[in-house]
Amino acid sequence: MRKGEEMRKGGEMRTIYLDNNATTRVAEEVIQEMLPYLGELYGNPSSMHSFGGNVAKRIAEARDRVANLVGAGSASEIIFTSCGTESDNAALFGTLRSYPEKRHIVTTRVEHPAVLNTCRYLQKEGYRVTFLSVNQSGQLDLDELRESITPDTAIVSIMHANNETGVIFPLAEIAGIVKEKGAVFHTDAVQTVGKVPLNLKESSIDMLSLSGHKLHAPKGVGALYLRGGVRFTPFLMGGHQERGRRGGTENVASIIGLGKACELAFLHIDEERTRVRALRDRLENSILEQVPNARVNGDRIHRLPNTSNISFEFIEGEAILLLLSDRGIAASSGSACTSGSLEPSHVLRAMGVPFTHAHGSIRFSLSRYTTREEIDTVIRELLPIVERLRAISPFGPKKKPPLHCGQLENLSP
């Protein structure tokens, strides 16, 4: 058994979980609301008896709660799905099938793989796809967006906030441009729902994806907001569930859990932009003060209140994560080695983050469960870890400059 595991087993160390953009802990209140529906209340909401009908009522309540959190005009605009990825796929395929004559898609180079890889697939299928670039802060050029949309454009899919850097795109402005140009607008808001207030009925957003496990509901449930009147062809064909827009018997307990999580998120949303933000800033500022050759990746103003992406020059992210993990600290990295691919994060590369920084990037993502003590522990533990790895590294400010090879501009988008 490894050292870190031993210490944890002995109960001396609790996990300091700063990887909430990957997944979140399920809120205790959510678990309690779900449990009866995993047990004695197992009815099918479609059944014509009150045993099933009572379950249908709880699903309706969950739908109301989700609609309320995102500010939808009507609860019927919420379609429950199995995850954020399914919502994204449903939005893309559901729109393209509704507009078979249109063959163009607009998205960005920094999307989550759920959108990015789906668009790459569609490209192979013969669709024309524009991947919008971002600047060094990770922001889009809205003129480039405006120019990219043509009468042939079926759908524009642009994320609300980036999962790696937390950079938030100006959604209202983007939706306005897309509407003016006459295309359907979809946004992957998996990282923002529950962290940033939304008011969809006052916006020009046609579709929005959200995921349960990013806001303290369980994994395996998500939702797609589909504005009333927007053309849509079901992605998952089958029964009449979700008003014929998504077949398959409802994941009852998880949907009820998602509803409860949305209710809690609505209550706590101010805490995200006050207490959580303050903790994030404390962590980030302390690290920048203490650790030389560290920098923040992405726009620090327009950013999720819980996310900080910091690069530590001359060292590699996976090695940092392993040593953090030994101390019970869970974070994430954009380095090549952690992803199982051989290149660093596509988001950091799209932003032009130098390779010397990209390999050593660490993402800390907090939640409303994060405490001040935990943040102070991370601040204390981080510097020695960075120093230890820099002592092993052949590169450094006083060592020789890093070499370069290969043909860098040839890297895939």
Place this chain on the structure above:
Amino acid sequence: MWDYSEKVMDHFHNPRNVGEIENPDAVGEIGNIVCGDALKLTLRIDRSTERILDARFQTFGCGSAIASSSALTEMIKGKTLEEASRITNREIADYLDGLPEEKMHCSVMGMEALEAAIKSYRGIETPIIEVPEGEKIICRCFGVTDKKIAHIIETNNLTTVEQVTNYTKAGGGCGQCRPQIEEILADVLKKEREKRNTLPKKMTTLEKIRLIQETLEKEIRPYLRADGGDLELVDIDGNKVYIRLSGTCQSCPSMGFTIETFITQKLRQAVNDEEIEVKKVEE
């Protein structure tokens, strides 16, 4: 999370021989920060015996890159350059009780740094950016040449493009060179097949007899003895092997089955001859 062996984690947490030897007798530098890992190896060498007296490393990279570098220095200390030059990446990985398949390129980096160091000792410069003469860059993203790909395929018995990427990184960027890797792979495999076909392993009768005796002793008799039986080799005539059974084997009702399937199969495997027949000799 990667499933690293305890030995990998030990060498990552307590890396051996970190640092840089002052005025070293040999230096090997490989990889770069762009590619995500880099290793600088410095050696102290006894010039009269060509024995490696000390080895130090500096590594930029993930847990397994640091562990592979640490393992390498431990493996080569005390060896002569000639002995050290025979170390393969596979042996570095084995020393660490294995590496995840996707991380095998870390062991390759270790082997290459050692090669570069030995070359530097012999006065041969290893070009870091330029392509060595007679080699062609296949993977432009990671700067991997055809010769390196072919060499790694041979020494590690690789069979798929995915494996080549795991071991050399080639093809892991934009992916445009994957068809070329496929060609190199097909080429190497074809050559190996031809090599096998032109050199059929012909065994002398003496070798064959010795092998049959050994197989009976080590693999068959202990098995029979466990059940209170035994056998004795009486004679070998061409492909016919005559044995005499004793103990419980004589009266065992499943004896026919045992001779047929177990002993015959074992012997056929051992001498690589499907013609072998086992004959039972009565008392």
